[in-house]
Amino acid sequence: xxxxxxxxxxxxxxxxxxxxxxxxxxxxxxxxxxxxxxxxxxxxxxxxxxxxxxxxxxxxxxxxxxxxxxxxxxxxxxxxxxxxxxxxxxxxxxxxxxxxxxxxxxxxxxxxxxxxxxxxxxxxxxxxxxxxxxxxxxxxxxxxxxxxxxxxxxxxxxxxxxxxxxxxxxxxxxxxxxxxxxxxxxxxxxxxxxxxxxxxxxxxxxxxxxxxxxxxxxxxxxxxxxxxxxxxxxxxxxxxxxxxxxxxxxxxxxxxxxxxxxxxxxxxxxxxxxxxxxxxxxxxxxxxxxxxxxxxxxxxxxxxxxxxxxxxxxxxxxxxxxxxxxxxxxxxxxxxxxxxxxxxxxxxxxxxxxxxxxxxxxxxxxxxxxxxxxxxxx
Numbered sequence: 001x002x003x004x005x006x007x008x009x010x011x012x013x014x015x016x017x018x019x020x021x022x023x024x025x026x027x028x029x030x031x032x033x034x035x036x037x038x039x040x041x042x043x044x045x046x047x048x049x050x051x052x053x054x055x056x057x058x059x060x061x062x063x064x065x066x067x068x069x070x071x072x073x074x075x076x077x078x079x080x081x082x083x084x085x086x087x088x089x090x091x092x093x094x095x096x097x098x099x100x101x102x103x104x105x106x107x108x109x110x111x112x113x114x115x116x117x118x119x120x121x122x123x124x125x126x127x128x129x130x131x132x133x134x135x136x137x138x139x140x141x142x143x144x145x146x147x148x149x150x151x152x153x154x155x156x157x158x159x160x161x162x163x164x165x166x167x168x169x170x171x172x173x174x175x176x177x178x179x180x181x182x183x184x185x186x187x188x189x190x191x192x193x194x195x196x197x198x199x200x201x202x203x204x205x206x207x208x209x210x211x212x213x214x215x216x217x218x219x220x221x222x223x224x225x226x227x228x229x230x231x232x233x234x235x236x237x238x239x240x241x242x243x244x245x246x247x248x249x250x251x252x253x254x255x256x257x258x259x260x261x262x263x264x265x266x267x268x269x270x271x272x273x274x275x276x277x278x279x280x281x282x283x284x285x286x287x288x289x290x291x292x293x294x295x296x297x298x299x300x301x302x303x304x305x306x307x308x309x310x311x312x313x314x315x316x317x318x319x320x321x322x323x324x325x326x327x328x329x330x331x332x333x334x335x336x337x338x339x340x341x342x343x344x345x346x347x348x349x350x351x352x353x354x355x356x357x358x359x360x361x362x363x364x365x366x367x368x369x370x371x372x373x374x375x376x377x378x
Contacts, residue, residue, distance in 0.1 A: 005143070005190035005217045007249045013363040015241065015268040018355045021218075021249050023142040024187035025082070025090045028057045030249060030270040031354050033261065033347045034092060036278070038062045039069070040085045043278050044337045045344065047086050053313035054344045055352070057089060058142075060273050063135050064096030064127075068118055072138045080140025080185045092273075093141035095132050097148045097194075098222075098254070109149060111166070129173035133181065133191075140185045145220060146174040148194040153227035160198035167196045168210050175214060190217035192251060198223060199232045201239050208243035218249040221269070225255045234263055241268040258287055258350055258374045262367045265354050277347050281339030284328045287346045291376030293321075295339070300325040307338070313345040 009019045021028040035042045035050060037059045042050060050056040061081050070084075078084035081091055097114075107116035113128030129147045136144040147170050151163040171193050183189045193211040197203030211219055221240050224233045237252065244250055251271035252264050261272055277287065286293040288308065293300070300321045307324060308316040315338045327335030350370075357366040 005188065007218070007247060009247065011359050011361075013358045013361050014266065016266050016354070016358045016363045017268055017270055018358040019249070019270060021090075021270075023090045023190075025088065025142050026057070028090055029352075029355060031261075031265045031351045031358075032057055032271055033351045034058050034060050034271065034273040035344050035347075036060045036062075036273055036275050037085070037087075038275075039065045040081060042340075042344070044282070044333070044340045045278075049313075049341055050087075050344075051089070053315070053341055055312065055348045056344070058092060059087060059089075061091060061093045061139060061141060062096060062099060063093050063132060063139065063145075064099035066093075066139055067096065067125075067135050068120055072135060075140075076138050076184070080138070082140060082185070090143070091139075091141040092143040093136050093139050093145060094253070095136070095145040095147045095194075096127060097145075098150045109166075111169075113147075113170075114149075129170040130177040133174055133177040137181055137184055137189070140183070140187070140189070142187065142189060143218065144178070144189055144191050146171050146191060146193045148196060148222060150223050150226070151196065151198055153199065153223070155198050157198075157200050157203070160196075160200055160203055163198075164196045164203050164207050167194065168207070171211070171214070192216060192218045192220045194220040194222040194253070195240050195244070196223045197236075199228050199236060201235070204236050204239045205243060208240045212243055212245055216245075216248060218251060218271075219244045220251040220253050222253045224252065225260070230260070233260075234267060237264055237267045237269060258347070259371050261347070261350065262354060262371055262374075265351070265358075266364065266367055272351070277343035278340045281343040282336045284335075284339065285343075286339060287343050287374075288378070289346075289350075289370070290373055291378045292374075293378045295321065295325050295328050297325075307342055308346075311342070311345055311349075313341050315341050316345065 006022045011018045019030045115126050132147040148167040149163045178191045193216050195207045197207040249270045252269045284296040303321040357363045
């Protein structure tokens with residue numbers, strides 16, 4: 001077992017970065033996109049497809065959902081989430097903070113933690129910083145997230161400041177509990193704090209400075225892509241990344257569109273996650289290097305070309321656009337699977353291409369051209 005997660009920064013191109021995160025379950029080449037496996041499963045996608053067709057290097061699990069079901073008892077008996085779901089590469093767990101705080105009518109925030117009612121059966125639960133650390137130890141992810149409050153994107157400054165300060169106090173408790181406990185399954189676990197501060201530059205600077213002072217394993221940027229204008233999100237990333245340590249990975253939580261990823265990479269972000277590729281895929285929207293396809297449109301009904309003949313995903317090469325159009329229109333489950341695989345593979349391809357261009361030293365002109373193409377509707 002390693003003593004600590006490490007990050008090798010291999011190259012920069014402006015503020016864009018290419019590196020490698022080293023974990024006990026394998027290395028992660030950055031920039032990286034992490035498919036979301038909320039309840040221990042990336043929706044409609046098998047593990048062998050994630051490994052071989054999509055090329056996922058790390059996936060996510062969610063503390064809130066896994067705590068509710070299957071529950072900590074089952075996960076611990078299984079030997080952690082790696083053993084439970086058969087994933088032998090790195091895992092990251094969100095703290096569940098975003099999910100808890102999205103239950104606006106069914107939760108109460110106080111200094112101790114957050115009391116909430118399950119969306120499944122209405123049962124009452126309490127998440128504290130200490131309790132969340134214990135749950136994430138049981139899940140066994142390589143990267144654990146600190147428990148934070150994700151305040152609304154349109155919160156006034158007074159609320160945003162109180163929320164940020166509460167997040168900082170909770171972080172101190174998370175760090176204390178993390179230091180008092182050991183991993184359960186023989187591999188190291190890292191802990192990432194989360195920068196908050198809503199859309200207020202001075203609060204974001206204050207939060208980034210506080211997180212940086214803790215010498216963290218890595219740093220997450222939370223509370224963005226929650227309704228604020230895109231330009232505000234990009235500005236907050238710039239403000240925060242000017243302060244966060246350069247020798248630690250930076251994770252932008254819950255973002256976003258392919259264009260968002262490329263713009264954030266240009267501003268120094270290393271890691272991303274988002275449900276968009278699978279959620280949009282299940283609704284028939286395909287992302288491609290030439291633009292987006294609504295496969296439900298009649299124009300694809302008689303297009304017998306492969307979905308993407310250059311893709312590493314077998315489904316992209318074997319199935320035609322016409323067949324996928326039929327599956328989605330007929331509401332066949334296979335259609336949802338194909339769209340999800342395609343979109344996830346595209347996201348992983350996109351960040352791998354970004355890495356190549358960072359290493360080559362021509363990231364910005366490549367990004368500008370790619371962003372224009374991605375905005376097209378095919």
